[in-house]
Amino acid sequence: MSNTIAILAPGAMGSAVAQRLAEHGARVLTSLHGRSEASAKRAAASGMVAAADADIAAADIILSIVPPGEAIALAEQLAASIVKFRTRPVVVDCNAVNVETVQKVGEIIAASGARFVDGAVIGLPPKPGSAGPAFYVSGEHAQDLAVLKQFGLDLRIVEGPVGAASALKMSYAGINKGLTAVGAAMVLAATRAGAATALRDELALSQPQILARLGVALPDMVPKAYRWVAEMREIAAFLGPDHPANLVYEGFARLFEHIAADANGEGTDVAKLRAFAESCNVKKA
Numbered sequence: 001m002s003n004t005i006a007i008l009a010p011g012a013m014g015s016a017v018a019q020r021l022a023e024h025g026a027r028v029l030t031s032l033h034g035r036s037e038a039s040a041k042r043a044a045a046s047g048m049v050a051a052a053d054a055d056i057a058a059a060d061i062i063l064s065i066v067p068p069g070e071a072i073a074l075a076e077q078l079a080a081s082i083v084k085f086r087t088r089p090v091v092v093d094c095n096a097v098n099v100e101t102v103q104k105v106g107e108i109i110a111a112s113g114a115r116f117v118d119g120a121v122i123g124l125p126p127k128p129g130s131a132g133p134a135f136y137v138s139g140e141h142a143q144d145l146a147v148l149k150q151f152g153l154d155l156r157i158v159e160g161p162v163g164a165a166s167a168l169k170m171s172y173a174g175i176n177k178g179l180t181a182v183g184a185a186m187v188l189a190a191t192r193a194g195a196a197t198a199l200r201d202e203l204a205l206s207q208p209q210i211l212a213r214l215g216v217a218l219p220d221m222v223p224k225a226y227r228w229v230a231e232m233r234e235i236a237a238f239l240g241p242d243h244p245a246n247l248v249y250e251g252f253a254r255l256f257e258h259i260a261a262d263a264n265g266e267g268t269d270v271a272k273l274r275a276f277a278e279s280c281n282v283k284k285a
Contacts, residue, residue, distance in 0.1 A: 003027055006059035008074060010043035014065040016125030022047030024152040029059055057081040061145065062091045068230040071095045075105040079112035090144045092137065094119040096231045098170055098238035099163040106162045115141040118162040120169030138164035170238040174249065177228055180217045181252040184273060187218065191272045200279050215280030218273045226260035229253050
């Protein structure tokens with residue numbers, strides 16, 4: 001059984017996945033080159049072992065879990081190492097990128113002689129006692145990842161070529177995070193116009209499920225908003241420049257960009273979102 005897995009990089013999701021794998025007997029490697037002290041501590045706490053490029057390239061499976069904008073650059077670095085050290089791992093792009101992007105990543109990896117799998121992670125980072133998140137994979141070599149089930153991951157194969165798993169991720173995130181964006185935009189507009197309380201009360205009467213969702217989703221989104229900017233733009237690219245909803249997701253990207261900047265600045269709009277969310281929970285109680 002293949003038991004050496006490299007995860008790049010040791011962020012919140014990557015380190016949590018590493019801990020799940022390590023707890024089930026996998027040897028988990030990562031690269032700490034250029035990473036912060038906080039990243040190094042998080043990696044160590046998750047059971048990850050700092051490794052050189054040669055060891056990373058020699059892993060049985062390499063999981064790329066980085067911000068969308070870094071996916072292609074990381075693929076190029078991995079491909080160069082794979083060629084240099086003459087290895088043949090299974091490389092999985094688990095990033096929130098559109099179909100065109102993941103196909104480019106696949107071409108880069110395939111040119112190195114390695115096997116490539118399109119991956120999509122749906123759900124929160126793994127926690128003790130939970131089965132999630134779901135790891136959807138597609139492509140010719142998706143079956144080569146079956147071992148990940150034995151290491152505690154909820155692996156689900158999407159029948160289809162490279163791009164199928166990423167299309168699922170884009171569609172799901174477009175709905176899930178798009179609903180949060182709509183809620184945030186309207187809550188801010190209603191608050192500015194003095195109608196926030198009336199909006200909350202009407203939602204409580206006619207759309208209680210939406211009110212309950214906003215009470216959780218709005219404050220949960222704030223610390224993640226900076227990461228969602230690129231993801232919204234990947235979704236816009238997934239739709240295509242001529243799709244009538246393309247500009248909707250570009251608008252969502254700008255909204256999350258604004259919220260992220262506000263969270264690191266005066267925090268005026270963030271305070272409004274949190275106040276509305278707290279009022280949702282008070283109303284529910």
